[in-house]
Amino acid sequence: MASPDPSLLSLNTATVSKQWTLAQMIEGCARHGIRGIAPWRDKLAEMGVTEAARAIKANGLTVTGVCRGGFFTAKDWLDDNRRAIEEAHALGAHCLVLVVGGLPGGSKDLIRARERVKECISMVLPEARKAGVRLAIEPLHPMQAAERACINTLEQALDICDALGDGIGVAVDVYHVWWDPKLEQQIRRAGKKRIFAYHLCDWLVPTRDLLNDRGMMGDGVIDLPRIRSWVEAAGYAGMHEVEIFSERDWWRRDPDEVLRTCKERFATVT
Amino acid sequence: MASPDPSLLSLNTATVSKQWTLAQMIEGCARHGIRGIAPWRDKLAEMGVTEAARAIKANGLTVTGVCRGGFFTAKDWLDDNRRAIEEAHALGAHCLVLVVGGLPGGSKDLIRARERVKECISMVLPEARKAGVRLAIEPLHPMQAAERACINTLEQALDICDALGDGIGVAVDVYHVWWDPKLEQQIRRAGKKRIFAYHLCDWLVPTRDLLNDRGMMGDGVIDLPRIRSWVEAAGYAGMHEVEIFSERDWWRRDPDEVLRTCKERFATVT
Numbered sequence: 250m251a252s253p254d255p256s257l258l259s260l261n262t263a264t265v266s267k268q269w270t271l272a273q274m275i276e277g278c279a280r281h282g283i284r285g286i287a288p289w290r291d292k293l294a295e296m297g298v299t300e301a302a303r304a305i306k307a308n309g310l311t312v313t314g315v316c317r318g319g320f321f322t323a324k325d326w327l328d329d330n331r332r333a334i335e336e337a338h339a340l341g342a343h344c345l346v347l348v349v350g351g352l353p354g355g356s357k358d359l360i361r362a363r364e365r366v367k368e369c370i371s372m373v374l375p376e377a378r379k380a381g382v383r384l385a386i387e388p389l390h391p392m393q394a395a396e397r398a399c400i401n402t403l404e405q406a407l408d409i410c411d412a413l414g415d416g417i418g419v420a421v422d423v424y425h426v427w428w429d430p431k432l433e434q435q436i437r438r439a440g441k442k443r444i445f446a447y448h449l450c451d452w453l454v455p456t457r458d459l460l461n462d463r464g465m466m467g468d469g470v471i472d473l474p475r476i477r478s479w480v481e482a483a484g485y486a487g488m489h490e491v492e493i494f495s496e497r498d499w500w501r502r503d504p505d506e507v508l509r510t511c512k513e514r515f516a517t518v519t
Numbered sequence: 520m521a522s523p524d525p526s527l528l529s530l531n532t533a534t535v536s537k538q539w540t541l542a543q544m545i546e547g548c549a550r551h552g553i554r555g556i557a558p559w560r561d562k563l564a565e566m567g568v569t570e571a572a573r574a575i576k577a578n579g580l581t582v583t584g585v586c587r588g589g590f591f592t593a594k595d596w597l598d599d600n601r602r603a604i605e606e607a608h609a610l611g612a613h614c615l616v617l618v619v620g621g622l623p624g625g626s627k628d629l630i631r632a633r634e635r636v637k638e639c640i641s642m643v644l645p646e647a648r649k650a651g652v653r654l655a656i657e658p659l660h661p662m663q664a665a666e667r668a669c670i671n672t673l674e675q676a677l678d679i680c681d682a683l684g685d686g687i688g689v690a691v692d693v694y695h696v697w698w699d700p701k702l703e704q705q706i707r708r709a710g711k712k713r714i715f716a717y718h719l720c721d722w723l724v725p726t727r728d729l730l731n732d733r734g735m736m737g738d739g740v741i742d743l744p745r746i747r748s749w750v751e752a753a754g755y756a757g758m759h760e761v762e763i764f765s766e767r768d769w770w771r772r773d774p775d776e777v778l779r780t781c782k783e784r785f786a787t788v789t
Contacts, residue, residue: 394698428664
């Protein structure tokens with residue numbers, strides 16, 4: 250199968266978050282010919298949203314997403330999601346990624362936690378629509394159900410989308426969904442209408458940490474070309490965002506080397 | 520909701536595998552009034568199957584399962600599964616648990632790996648039926664898809680069961696399935712006909728290792744009474760088997776303390 254169009258590569262700032270400021274990341278993308286960026290909000294706050302928007306525009310980058318809204322388990326979730334929507338609007342982001350939060354402290358009631366996520370999204374969705382910001386639910390790997398997100402499959406996320414209507418879709422991150430027996434079926438179901446983002450990295454064998462041991466594309470066991478073929482067949486024509494949390498490896502490397510490797514692997518193994 | 524019948528507690532030998540021989544485990548169960556046991560085959564091999572069967576019978580224990588068959592990725596999988604069936608037969612075990620294996624070395628083809636599992640089970644199933652040994656597919660947590668089992672949801676396991684007919688069912692281990700949005704639905708679908716075993720432990724927050732950091736019932740976030748209510752409502756009336764892999768905690772404790780704690784927690788939090 251043919252390589253993806255190199256101009257579709259986007260950098261999620263988590264990938265070099267320990268090494269660079271957002272200003273350096275924007276310059277880095279420009280220097281390496283990477284045409285998209287997806288900033289995390291801590292980096293945005295450091296730089297200031299107005300200045301970040303200016304620099305991103307000056308360098309002609311597409312903002313494939315803002316990470317993240319959600320965490321409906323937090324006390325200030327409503328204000329925080331409103332601010333996230335404003336920031337995504339200010340950057341002209343393709344979507345605001347929602348990491349929905351896990352079990353509220355002390356609770357074991359996963360069913361209630363999931364109902365609450367749906368209720369909370371339905372409360373912020375009108376404001377997101379008004380701002381022209383699409384909300385992308387990111388189903389996280391089941392191993393993160395307790396701590397980070399109680400939405401754990403594409404099927405579950407799409408059921409919520411179908412219940413809530415327009416302006417809500419999904420971020421498909423291969424790391425979180427590669428194992429799912431219903432992946433192809435649910436990507437087809439999502440279609441162009443619901444797939445707002447596509448995230449890349451790899452699943453290492455062995456994986457030594459539940460959160461920060463993701464691999465560079467090609468270093469793990471995910472069949473990336475196959476999943477890409479499903480996403481493309483579903484009509485997704487957006488960018489492919491590399492997001493790697495890697496305490497032991499990529500966060501310790503020279504960030505220019507990281508970006509060069511992302512580009513090379515994107516062209517050869519995805 | 521009422522506590523489970525104390526006589527339904529069974530000990531999976533993994534729980535004290537670092538401390539005791541199988542002979543000690545059998546005596547330990549008898550001493551603590553635990554009425555069921557599920558031996559792993561390495562322990563069985565050490566003791567000898569004939570002697571183990573004799574001691575188990577002499578102590579009046581029920582064998583809730585033999586761990587494990589499966590691992591269809593191994594070179595000698597067919598002979599090994601035949602031996603496992605013989606051992607389960609010799610012990611009069613309620614089932615032989617199948618941990619099906621992950622991706623074959625070097626492969627990224629999860630779809631093919633899953634097809635192969637179905638083919639391999641269909642090859643050993645006639646022999647298992649002849650021996651009167653029920654095969655229980657144990658869906659493992661998606662975080663173990665690459666290394667230990669490419670069957671990762673109850674829905675996926677039940678699809679295989681439905682395709683293969685009688686004598687094949689599932690082992691429902693709360694650790695592997697607690698996160699599943701379709702858990703209640705699929706337990707109902709499985710019913711009495713397909714649920715051959717029910718395994719207990721807990722999901723710790725944080726979980727520090729993908730394999731050997733399981734918690735004692737009550738120490739984690741799994742809503743054990745709720746899952747039990749679903750399993751009972753589905754018609755399952757068998758034993759509840761405690762299986763805890765715990766490098767940092769329970770494998771380091773006095774095994775009599777472990778068994779006492781299993782009994783107490785079984786009565787109070789499951």
